[in-house]
Amino acid sequence: MSDLVEVRAGVYHDSVSLMRVSQALAARAGVEVAVVAMATELNVDLARDLGFAVPAATGGDLLVAIRASGDARLEEASAELDRQLTARAPAGGTDARDAPPRTTRSASRAWDATVALVSVPGEHAFVEAADAVEAGLSVMIFSDNVPVEQEILLKDRARDKGVLVMGPDCGTAVIGGAGLGFANVLRPGRVGVVAASGTGAQQVTSLLDQAGVGVSHLLGVGGRDLSAQVGGRSTTQALLALDEDPATELIVLVSKPPAPEVATAVQELSLSKPVVRALLGPGQDDLTTAVEKVLGALGVPVPEWPSWPAGPPPVPGGPLRGLYSGGTLCTEAALIAGTGEFTDFGDDEYTRGRAHPMIDPALRLEALAAVETGVVLLDVVLGHGSDPDPSASLAPAVEKACERGVAVVVALVGTEGDPQGLRAQAARLNEAGAAVFTSNAAAARHARLLIGAS
Amino acid sequence: MTLSMLLGEPRVISVGAAVLGEALDQQAVPWTPVDWRPPLPGTSDALARVLADPRRERANALAVGRLLSARPQLVGVRRARDVLGLEPGTFFHAGPPITWERASGPMRGALIGAMLFEGLASSPEDAERRLASGEGITLDPCHHHRTVGPMAGVVSPSMWMFEVTDAEHGGTAYCSLNEGLGKVLRYGAYGTEVVERLRWMGEVLGPVLQATLSRTGPLDLRSLIAQALQMGDELHNRNRAATSLLVRELAPAIVDAAPDRAAEVLRFVNGNDHFFLNAGMAAAKVSADAARNVPGSSLVVAMARNGTEFGIQVSGLGDRWFTGPAGVPDGLYLGAYGPEDANPDIGDSTITETSGLGGFAMAAAPAIVRFVGGDVSDAVAATTSMYEITLAEHPAYQIPGLGFRGTPVGIDVTLVARTGILPVVNTGIAGRVAGTGQVGAGLVSPPVEAFTAALEALVLA
Numbered sequence: 001m002s003d004l005v006e007v008r009a010g011v012y013h014d015s016v017s018l019m020r021v022s023q024a025l026a027a028r029a030g031v032e033v034a035v036v037a038m039a040t041e042l043n044v045d046l047a048r049d050l051g052f053a054v055p056a057a058t059g060g061d062l063l064v065a066i067r068a069s070g071d072a073r074l075e076e077a078s079a080e081l082d083r084q085l086t087a088r089a090p091a092g093g094t095d096a097r098d099a100p101p102r103t104t105r106s107a108s109r110a111w112d113a114t115v116a117l118v119s120v121p122g123e124h125a126f127v128e129a130a131d132a133v134e135a136g137l138s139v140m141i142f143s144d145n146v147p148v149e150q151e152i153l154l155k156d157r158a159r160d161k162g163v164l165v166m167g168p169d170c171g172t173a174v175i176g177g178a179g180l181g182f183a184n185v186l187r188p189g190r191v192g193v194v195a196a197s198g199t200g201a202q203q204v205t206s207l208l209d210q211a212g213v214g215v216s217h218l219l220g221v222g223g224r225d226l227s228a229q230v231g232g233r234s235t236t237q238a239l240l241a242l243d244e245d246p247a248t249e250l251i252v253l254v255s256k257p258p259a260p261e262v263a264t265a266v267q268e269l270s271l272s273k274p275v276v277r278a279l280l281g282p283g284q285d286d287l288t289t290a291v292e293k294v295l296g297a298l299g300v301p302v303p304e305w306p307s308w309p310a311g312p313p314p315v316p317g318g319p320l321r322g323l324y325s326g327g328t329l330c331t332e333a334a335l336i337a338g339t340g341e342f343t344d345f346g347d348d349e350y351t352r353g354r355a356h357p358m359i360d361p362a363l364r365l366e367a368l369a370a371v372e373t374g375v376v377l378l379d380v381v382l383g384h385g386s387d388p389d390p391s392a393s394l395a396p397a398v399e400k401a402c403e404r405g406v407a408v409v410v411a412l413v414g415t416e417g418d419p420q421g422l423r424a425q426a427a428r429l430n431e432a433g434a435a436v437f438t439s440n441a442a443a444a445r446h447a448r449l450l451i452g453a454s
Numbered sequence: 455m456t457l458s459m460l461l462g463e464p465r466v467i468s469v470g471a472a473v474l475g476e477a478l479d480q481q482a483v484p485w486t487p488v489d490w491r492p493p494l495p496g497t498s499d500a501l502a503r504v505l506a507d508p509r510r511e512r513a514n515a516l517a518v519g520r521l522l523s524a525r526p527q528l529v530g531v532r533r534a535r536d537v538l539g540l541e542p543g544t545f546f547h548a549g550p551p552i553t554w555e556r557a558s559g560p561m562r563g564a565l566i567g568a569m570l571f572e573g574l575a576s577s578p579e580d581a582e583r584r585l586a587s588g589e590g591i592t593l594d595p596c597h598h599h600r601t602v603g604p605m606a607g608v609v610s611p612s613m614w615m616f617e618v619t620d621a622e623h624g625g626t627a628y629c630s631l632n633e634g635l636g637k638v639l640r641y642g643a644y645g646t647e648v649v650e651r652l653r654w655m656g657e658v659l660g661p662v663l664q665a666t667l668s669r670t671g672p673l674d675l676r677s678l679i680a681q682a683l684q685m686g687d688e689l690h691n692r693n694r695a696a697t698s699l700l701v702r703e704l705a706p707a708i709v710d711a712a713p714d715r716a717a718e719v720l721r722f723v724n725g726n727d728h729f730f731l732n733a734g735m736a737a738a739k740v741s742a743d744a745a746r747n748v749p750g751s752s753l754v755v756a757m758a759r760n761g762t763e764f765g766i767q768v769s770g771l772g773d774r775w776f777t778g779p780a781g782v783p784d785g786l787y788l789g790a791y792g793p794e795d796a797n798p799d800i801g802d803s804t805i806t807e808t809s810g811l812g813g814f815a816m817a818a819a820p821a822i823v824r825f826v827g828g829d830v831s832d833a834v835a836a837t838t839s840m841y842e843i844t845l846a847e848h849p850a851y852q853i854p855g856l857g858f859r860g861t862p863v864g865i866d867v868t869l870v871a872r873t874g875i876l877p878v879v880n881t882g883i884a885g886r887v888a889g890t891g892q893v894g895a896g897l898v899s900p901p902v903e904a905f906t907a908a909l910e911a912l913v914l915a
Binding site for chain 2 (some may be wrong): 002010012013014016017020038058059060086099100101102103105106107108109110111112113114115117118119120121123124126127128130132134137138142143150153162163164175176177178179180181183217237239241244245314339359380382385419
């Protein structure tokens, strides 16, 4: 075995890109392990745990640690690494005037933008978002781990400037047909969506799309917006904006249970357009029911939500394990199932130092492999930004689980227009033995049925 | 409310994960990337706090607005003793405060020369002894007295100063007269020729220029600098066009004012391509001073070096200095001199960069691109990168080669910390040993700790 360990001072790439590079290197013949990551404490520890002798480094340096079966393999891997990193370097023209901007501030001065999308690590997100607001741009903050005081400050500044802060921890938005972050390919239409829940909004809009109803805009506001502390600052802005928007006829508000006083304040806004609330919680409509109410209000018939059943489980009953990437979908499923152990792998505690499970399936696949008995309920969320082919890694894992006697139920959130293809993904997972539902609520009810809970 | 984002076609700035930009590409949504990198180590907390300061945005707009709107005018040439209240034994110097003990070779050399020039010492050894004893000697930064001085920047009571006023905001600033290149006081030389030249400047040059300016009236330096930029000067290491323009403005009045002396005065000024530098520095100083003392502003209002330390001052932080060790410039050397002969960075001439000239305007001066590494694209890259750390573009100072884009003006401490890009400084290089004089010219980077220390101070301000 040969090791290559390097610290490249001042070389930066984002964590998702580096994860892809690491995966590509690790997949090469003769490469045992490859860690290409920013030299944060977490990543340095990880490499040291793998037995690499890592010299002192800071989070601003790039850490390269590769172990291969021999020097020749190592050299090849190293050359491939350089090729990949060069390919990822920002496209800079030969003319120095084309050097890409280094801050959101300078980008906003050089280019006529309408919105900024911030996905830098959470501790740096405020600064970039503040640039956008200062420049009079609405901003979507995809980053999580942003302190709530910073969120409030940004939202107050945004209100003064007449722009919207979507986030932090905002996974999805669709502005005039352009999907930002994780976004499904939706037909244009008359329903405007305000969402404090990314995957909740994806479920609602995907089902609307399947029913033939399009979306004007989907405005994310961040998971904390309807908390007592943030007080619905962005929800208020977004509702007022959609009320003014000529393309929008009806508004859907999607959220986990809001703080009661905030819910009241939002309800008391005087709006000219009807608002359907999909506020998950005990005694509230599930998301699918809320979508059906929207269809009713629009006079559109409710279709049968597509599903692909699986044969009966070899061993009926057993414990229920929920392995989710979407927080709201996880909450909804847990509420409906009423029992079982549910994990939201998109939660902050699982995403520190690694990519979201909708991009990086590793943690969830590990968890799935560890289930020996009973029923596993999980979500697969399609659309731009997500894993380009989730069933490629998931279907084999499902197949193995089924062979162990585990029943697998999948809530597949997406549209036929999504790059991954709804039906193609459903077919692969179904062939592997999973029961697949496009309604998360229906999937959860099916799982409850399988474990024999009443 | 109406959200403008909902009205037209979405155009996205994406900062962070490349995968989100790729998703926009797949949808054919127009977008532009930010080449984001983590800020300088240890600054992310302070950055978030300073950007959260509710005063900052308006304070910076006000401060840089004052810097941009200053209208420097050359109004006179006066003796330092008369305008700055300098007493014998008191010397102003470049950069942040310094003591004799910590002073570098060229600073000591210039102080020795000034002692001799003022008749306060009988020999260089005598001058050195008196300066070392400190008795009757006061050293004080030029910047504390509305003054700037190139290289050692030593100002003594008998020297004559350019007097520049700001017609917009009413400030006044001073800078000494330029002696020429080679063995000169500001580079730490103090031989007989140096002191003799200073005498002639005090007896002939200063009074003649003063008489000249009283005939011409105020000279608009803003306009002169704007023209010189379009003629290939960057106003720090190249002042050939500006000096020529100055001579064109003053020559007839010099002849009128002093027909007997006009020829020698004009010969002296014409013989020194950098004669305008000191007037330009006073113009930069009066403009930067207009931006001082705006609470909450993170704008740099002074960068200056004393040959030992590089210091900066920030608008929202009053007269405090934030310093780090002065670096040794990287550049071209005269004759047989090399890097081992170079003194660390010295001089107040970085006031030009502070006001958007010098290294910041490098793209305007293709004739001297050798200083920044070779070809015109390096000069363009130097200027272009400065837009990343500055608050504005100058409305009057424009660069023809960049499509008449205004020069990058107004260094923001937070942008330096965010990008890790340090101001580009063009400079002359002084010999390390007192008495040597100039050994070269080139480029230098300020110490990063000066900026991080100022950022920390802004958190508490």
